[in-house]
């Protein structure tokens with residue numbers, strides 16, 4: 001489903017942020033990506049979203065070579081990938097319902113579909129009762145749930161989360177990770193960049209460790225490279 005072949009990215013000549021990365025993620029997998037600050041994790045996510053172009057190598061998602069996607073086709077390509085970030089990135093002047101509905105409006109869904117779909121998504125993330133609240137009236141964990149509902153409302157095959165628990169306390173972090181696990185169990189491929197090694201250890205999923213732009217370990221069952 002996601003394949004990187006000899007992928008390198010250098011922002012400046014000679015200093016690769018990613019260096020000859022080879023990876024394959026199958027449909028339905030749950031994968032953690034870990035590594036020190038500056039190791040290249042966010043660069044990897046940006047390459048997968050085609051926000052950046054690799055300096056070398058080939059990235060294939062759903063059998064499509066990202067190099068061959070034209071600028072005009074990028075919005076359609078990104079519909080296949082939901083994304084959540086550490087800082088939630090909700091629209092502050094819109095309520096919970098409208099934040100999720102907005103993602104459907106921009107892709108041209110009908111009002112009838114939106115009215116049916118948004119409450120389903122809010123129930124899935126446990127926020128059905130708060131659909132009228134504004135982001136500032138919600139806890140960090142609740143805001144991240146809204147962001148997850150928004151990321152999934154158009155039914156992408158892949159969900160990418162870049163430090164989704166970075167702004168949350170331990171309880172909320174666990175709840176968000178459990179929610180991501182449930183989403184994965186329903187069939188979505190989930191890729192999570194995180195610093196939270198405690199959670200990574202306990203969840204026993206595949207873990208890809210990046211160090212200075214190089215994949216230094218790729219293991220099952222929650223093992224990661226410490227150095």
Ligand SMILES: Nc1ncnc2c1ncn2[C@@H]1O[C@H](COP(=O)(O)OP(=O)(O)OP(=O)(O)O)[C@@H](O)[C@H]1O
Nearest residue numbers: 011012016017035036037038039040041042043044
């Ligand atoms: N826009 C940019 N221009 C130049 N260098 C950059 C740019 N973005 C990232 N880098 C460099 O590329 C390397 C990898 O950065 P990246 O943000 O991918 O790391 P990260 O693993 O996501 O770090 P963190 O955990 O702190 O978010 C770092 O050395 C960083 O300084």
